[in-house]
Amino acid sequence: MTEVTKKRKVEPAKSVYASRIFAPFRIVGNVSNEVPFAVGTLGSTFYIVTSVGKSFQIYDANTLHLLFVSAKETDSEITALAAHFHYVYVAFGNKVGIYKRGVQEHSINLQATNATVRHLSVFGDYLCASTDDNNIYVYKKDNSINDKYATTFYTKFTINNLQGGEIISLTHLATYLNKLVVVTKSNILLYNIKTGKLLYTSDEFTDQLTCVEPAPALDIMALGTSSGDIIIFNLRKGRKIRTIKILQSTVSSLSFRTDGLSHLCVGTTLGDLIFYDLDRRSRISVLKNVHKETFGGVARASFLHGQPIVVTSGGDNTLKEYVFDPSLSQTESEAVVQPPRFLRSRGGHSQPPSCIKFADSESHFLLSASRDRTLWGFSLRKDAQSQELSQRVHKKPDGGRMAGNVMKEKFPEIISIAIENARLGEWENIITAHKDEKIARTWDMRSKRVGRWTFSTNDAGFVKSVAISQCGNFGLVGSSNGSISIYNMQSGILRKQYKLHKRAVTGIALDGMNRKMVSCGLDGLVGFYDFNKSTLLGKLQLDVPITSMVYHRSSDLFALALDDLSIIVIDAVTQKVVRQLWGHSNRITAFDFSPDGRWIVSASLDSTIRTWDLPTGGCIDGVKLDSVATDLKFSPNGDLLATTHVNGKGISIWTNRSQFKAISTRTVNEEEFSKAILPTTSIEGNSSMLAGALDNDEGHEDNERELSNVYHSLEQINKELITLSLGPRNKMNTLLNLNVIKQRSKPIEPPKKPENNIPFFLQLHGNKVGDEASQREGVIYETPEEIQKREAEAQDKENAKELLQKFKPTGRVEFESKFTRLLRKGYESKDYTNFLNNLVELPSNSVDLEIRSLNSFEPYDEIVWFIESITQGLKSNKNFELYEAFMSLLLKAHGDVIHMNNKNEKISQALREWNQYHKSNDRLDDLVKYCSAIINFVSSV
Numbered sequence: 009m010t011e012v013t014k015k016r017k018v019e020p021a022k023s024v025y026a027s028r029i030f031a032p033f034r035i036v037g038n039v040s041n042e043v044p045f046a047v048g049t050l051g052s053t054f055y056i057v058t059s060v061g062k063s064f065q066i067y068d069a070n071t072l073h074l075l076f077v078s079a080k081e082t083d084s085e086i087t088a089l090a091a092h093f094h095y096v097y098v099a100f101g102n103k104v105g106i107y108k109r110g111v112q113e114h115s116i117n118l119q120a121t122n123a124t125v126r127h128l129s130v131f132g133d134y135l136c137a138s139t140d141d142n143n144i145y146v147y148k149k150d151n152s153i154n155d156k157y158a159t160t161f162y163t164k165f166t167i168n169n170l171q172g173g174e175i176i177s178l179t180h181l182a183t184y185l186n187k188l189v190v191v192t193k194s195n196i197l198l199y200n201i202k203t204g205k206l207l208y209t210s211d212e213f214t215d216q217l218t219c220v221e222p223a224p225a226l227d228i229m230a231l232g233t234s235s236g237d238i239i240i241f242n243l244r245k246g247r248k249i250r251t252i253k254i255l256q257s258t259v260s261s262l263s264f265r266t267d268g269l270s271h272l273c274v275g276t277t278l279g280d281l282i283f284y285d286l287d288r289r290s291r292i293s294v295l296k297n298v299h300k301e302t303f304g305g306v307a308r309a310s311f312l313h314g315q316p317i318v319v320t321s322g323g324d325n326t327l328k329e330y331v332f333d334p335s336l337s338q339t340e341s342e343a344v345v346q347p348p349r350f351l352r353s354r355g356g357h358s359q360p361p362s363c364i365k366f367a368d369s370e371s372h373f374l375l376s377a378s379r380d381r382t383l384w385g386f387s388l389r390k391d392a393q394s395q396e397l398s399q400r401v402h403k404k405p406d407g408g409r410m411a412g413n414v415m416k417e418k419f420p421e422i423i424s425i426a427i428e429n430a431r432l433g434e435w436e437n438i439i440t441a442h443k444d445e446k447i448a449r450t451w452d453m454r455s456k457r458v459g460r461w462t463f464s465t466n467d468a469g470f471v472k473s474v475a476i477s478q479c480g481n482f483g484l485v486g487s488s489n490g491s492i493s494i495y496n497m498q499s500g501i502l503r504k505q506y507k508l509h510k511r512a513v514t515g516i517a518l519d520g521m522n523r524k525m526v527s528c529g530l531d532g533l534v535g536f537y538d539f540n541k542s543t544l545l546g547k548l549q550l551d552v553p554i555t556s557m558v559y560h561r562s563s564d565l566f567a568l569a570l571d572d573l574s575i576i577v578i579d580a581v582t583q584k585v586v587r588q589l590w591g592h593s594n595r596i597t598a599f600d601f602s603p604d605g606r607w608i609v610s611a612s613l614d615s616t617i618r619t620w621d622l623p624t625g626g627c628i629d630g631v632k633l634d635s636v637a638t639d640l641k642f643s644p645n646g647d648l649l650a651t652t653h654v655n656g657k658g659i660s661i662w663t664n665r666s667q668f669k670a671i672s673t674r675t676v677n678e679e680e681f682s683k684a685i686l687p688t689t690s691i692e693g694n695s696s697m698l699a700g701a702l703d704n705d706e707g708h709e710d711n712e713r714e715l716s717n718v719y720h721s722l723e724q725i726n727k728e729l730i731t732l733s734l735g736p737r738n739k740m741n742t743l744l745n746l747n748v749i750k751q752r753s754k755p756i757e758p759p760k761k762p763e764n765n766i767p768f769f770l771q772l773h774g775n776k777v778g779d780e781a782s783q784r785e786g787v788i789y790e791t792p793e794e795i796q797k798r799e800a801e802a803q804d805k806e807n808a809k810e811l812l813q814k815f816k817p818t819g820r821v822e823f824e825s826k827f828t829r830l831l832r833k834g835y836e837s838k839d840y841t842n843f844l845n846n847l848v849e850l851p852s853n854s855v856d857l858e859i860r861s862l863n864s865f866e867p868y869d870e871i872v873w874f875i876e877s878i879t880q881g882l883k884s885n886k887n888f889e890l891y892e893a894f895m896s897l898l899l900k901a902h903g904d905v906i907h908m909n910n911k912n913e914k915i916s917q918a919l920r921e922w923n924q925y926h927k928s929n930d931r932l933d934d935l936v937k938y939c940s941a942i943i944n945f946v947s948s949v
Contacts, residue, residue: 026682027631029619029666030649031695035658035687036374036386037356037394039065042323044261044308048091054312056319057096058327059086060658063689064098066110069312069319072327072354074391076110080692090128095157097135099125104137106157110691114159118145129178129188134158134201136188138175142167144190146201163204171197171209177220181229181243189243191220191231198243210246213239221262230272232259238274238284254282254291261309267316269345271332275306281320281330283348293347300324300358318348324380325657326355354391357382361652361659362638365425367453371643374650375438375453376659377422383440385456386659388648398457419458420445424474427453431480435498436461439483441471448474448485450497461500467491467507475516478561482522486513492527504542508535515557517566519580526580528554528568536583546583550576555596563605565622569596575610577622589620591627591678598639603646611637611651616681626675631684653686660687663695724886730932733848733887742852743893747900827858831873840877847877847894848887859897864905868915871902875918882925888932895922 040058047069048055054069062081067074078098088099096107102122106114116135118125123139130136135147135158143166147158167175172192179189186202193216198208215233222229227244236259238252254274261275270286281295299306299322309320316332330348357378367373367385373393374386387393399419424441431437436459438451448471450459465471469489476483482503485493490509495502509529517526518539525537532550537543552572559566564580573596577587592612599610607628608620615636619629635653642649649662665671687694724731733739742749824832826846834840847855863870875898881891899906909915 026684027629029629029664029671030662031665032685032687033661033663033694035660035689036388037376038658038689039325039354039356040321040327041325042304042307043086043089045321046089046091047310048093049313050093057089057091058321059089060689061085064089064096065689067327072329072352078107078690079111081688081690087124087126088128090130092130097128097130099128099137114157116147116159127175127178129180131180136178136201138178142175163201165199165204167192167197176217179220179222181222183226191217193217208246218259219262221264223264224266230262232262234258238262252284260306263310263318265311265316267314273309273311273318275309275320277301277305279305279322281306281309292345295348298328299326303358317351324358326353328353355396357384357657360654360657363422363425364639364641364650364652364659365427366641366643367427368429369644371645371648374659375425375427377425379421381418381421383422395456397451401458402460419449426474426476428476428478428480430478437480439474439476441474444470446470463493463495465491466493466505472512473514473516475518477518477522478520479522484516484518486516486527488512490529492516506537508544509533514554517557517559519564520561524580526559526566528557530554534578548583558600560601560605565605567599567601567608569599575599575608587622587625589625591618597637600640600642602642603644609640609642609649611640621673624673626673628671628673628676630676630678630681632681633684633686635686662687727885730885730888733890739852740889740893743855744896746852746856831870831877834877835873840880843877844881848890855894856897860901862902864902868909868912871906872914872918874898875922879922879925
């Protein structure tokens with residue numbers, strides 16, 4: 009029926025990355041989704057468990073600080089959560105995982121069905137799970153092995169359509185021992201799970217039931233309906249006690265206050281929170297738009313036990329807390345309950361982000377805009393520091409606020425962001441362009457709110473691009489009609505205007521010294537301006553429209569994305585195209601320079617991210633993604649890469665492994681691209697910040713061989729081509745002029761004895777100084793004659809060693825040098841390859857010594873062997889100039905012997921074969937002279 013898999017130890021997975029450069033690190037900005045959260049209790053503290061797809065996160069209810077994340081992603085999307093003391097129960101697919109501190113300890117697999125688990129209920133020794141095929145599975149603790157949680161299958165029962173249809177909730181009422189309340193869309197069922205019997209079935213309700221919540225009073229429960237009514241139901245008596253009409257909207261969540269006041273919190277699918285006083289039978293307050301209606305409204309609202317704090321979550325990726333302050337009235341009869349006050353929250357984008365920008369040079373904050381029309385500043389260090397930038401406008405230019413709620417709706421979607429921190433804290437340092445708006449807005453990153461100024465286009469066009477000077481004094485606004493407006497960021501006054509483009513300006517940039525400005529547009533025109541003199545320096549006309557631009561200030565290079573699916577790089581100084589990068593097969597969505605200006609990373613609608621090396625102009629890395637990347641940015645330090653995607657509400661963060669390992673500049677083809685797994689919220693599947701330093705992937709042996717970043721020249725491109733040696737160029741000249749070098753190295757005059765300028769009392773020697781003292785101290789005394797004799801013997805030994813080293817053995821002597829041994833073995837095997845390799849590697853003076861030491865007496869075997877080896881070397885077309893130099897040395901050293909014995913059969917035969925290949929290579933001289941003449945002619949013309 010079922011299978012329980014125990015996983016006491018979690019072993020880290022092997023880290024294998026599809027990209028050689030980027031490794032998945034984490035996701036920023038995910039808090040919750042439409043799955044209702046679970047509240048757990050540990051003593052007097054509470055924790056909140058939220059789902060973020062295939063992972064869950066645990067928050068401290070007192071501070072909403074993130075405590076734990078799941079160590080591993082689940083096999084499918086999480087559908088239900090439950091918490092019981094230390095343990096978190098997670099339903100996904102047809103499985104239920106039991107976790108402690110984010111680590112899975114058990115997994116229960118419902119093998120009898122492929123249905124998805126929808127609801128969980130944990131109480132006493134039991135775990136109850138309902139599936140979408142209306143089956144309820146009950147598990148129980150095994151007391152014989154002191155099990156800490158329910159893992160043993162106990163029973164199963166089915167709810168048929170006549171009993172009420174689809175299950176909406178499983179709950180347990182206090183004092184109802186071994187009883188499970190099953191709430192369906194039309195009625196209530198009470199089961200004794202120990203005996204498996206149905207004890208009670210309620211009458212069918214008029215309205216469809218949507219949620220249920222047990223009350224603090226015995227036998228009482230509250231039922232929410234699709235019509236907005238709330239039914240207070242007594243299960244023991246089996247009848248309704250009261251019906252509360254709230255709003256004409258579906259009730260999605262109910263919660264009772266348990267700190268002494270009889271309040272009921274009602275969450276609706278419109279996103280509102282309604283607080284109702286059960287004693288006075290009156291509404292206390294209503295909080296509008298707590299969660300967005302388009303994402304299902306309030307997924308769950310729950311009072312913390314014994315506290316005046318209500319926690320809410322929704323599908324809009326937010327988790328909020330509201331608190332009731334104590335009443336200011338003196339008597340309980342006249343107590344006035346104040347409206348709940350917003351306490352704290354955690355959140356992120358409710359729709360996928362589309363535009364991101366790093367907000368500082370330390371990679372601390374990341375600005376992010378989304379289609380949900382919000383602007384967030386996410387912290388990469390501490391999630392609690394993430395904050396949405398306020399859109400509350402100013403009343404006056406001096407910063408005074410307007411009274412009341414002046415926000416009718418949020419600003420339109422942001423399509424472009426520019427930020428500079430040179431004047432951070434003094435005035436606004438952010439400019440944003442909004443979709444279909446004729447003004448650009450300023451923001452202050454220090455106060456996290458919208459600024460005082462709005463910059464309008466001077467030709468009534470929509471704002472398409474924005475930029476800020478590096479000094480933070482000037483804001484640049486590009487229009488859809490082709491004009492460029494420049495404003496002062498401090499005063500908001502228009503300073504300059506330019507009109508060059510005939511269509512929308514898609515990119516503006518200013519260099520670090522405020523001297524040169526660059527713009528581009530859909531008309532394919534690139535303009536270069538003198539910013540100080542407000543004059544046009546030049547323009548570059550391209551054949552295709554330009555969709556976006558990225559400027560790299562330190563190198564004065566800027567890259568343009570064109571409509572022909574290419575990226576071109578232009579030098580702002582020379583105003584010329586220096587690189588053109590081809591490879592993407594669909595529209596380019598985003599690209600960015602690395603901080604050192606060496607790489608460009610680009611993303612496209614073809615679901616790939618490519619890394620381009622600018623010095624070589626090739627694609628050195630590429631990955632395929634399941635979700636198209638919409639924007640990407642390098643961190644200022646180059647240690648991180650942030651990407652946004654069409655799916656997912658978070659921002660993916662990748663680590664740059666090239667901080668620790670050199671990356672090969674070998675160009676890769678698209679066939680070599682691998683599918684990359686996006687970063688996840690869980691711990692496993694991601695890498696650490698030190699991924700490049702700690703990786704030892706066996707699967708990347710080929711890549712590791714390339715990471716030496718050294719180009720190895722081919723020994724020979726083609727066997728038919730004459731190849732010169734790969735050694736130093738001056739080696740051949742040294743071999744040919746070795747005699748001249750030795751002659752120049754000889755001393756001009758013999759060494760002179762140094763003049764004796766020491767004092768007279770230090771000139772004593774021999775018997776005059778120290779002999780008596782030496783004898784008294786026991787030192788053996790030597791006469792001058794004995795000293796001379798001992799020194800003569802030592803000199804004879806040194807002379808004998810030198811003669812032995814200079815001695816060249818003949819065939820009758822067993823001792824051979826390595827040179828002679830390899831030469832003889834080459835003759836015996838008719839293959840001089842080893843000898844030639846050794847000869848090429850020898851230094852010049854050793855080559856000269858060995859050639860002069862060849863045996864020049866009959867039968868002249870060594871000379872003949874040497875000529876044959878040089879002939880074999882010329883046949884291979886390798887090291888051409890060295891073999892010619894070696895033959896020249898042979899003729900210089902033994903030319904007289906060869907000339908006198910030219911009628912010797914062996915020598916003459918060896919010389920004829922050598923001359924045959926030597927003459928055939930004379931064409932090299934003709935080719936060199938021909939090429940030199942052509943080059944001289946072209947250069948002179």
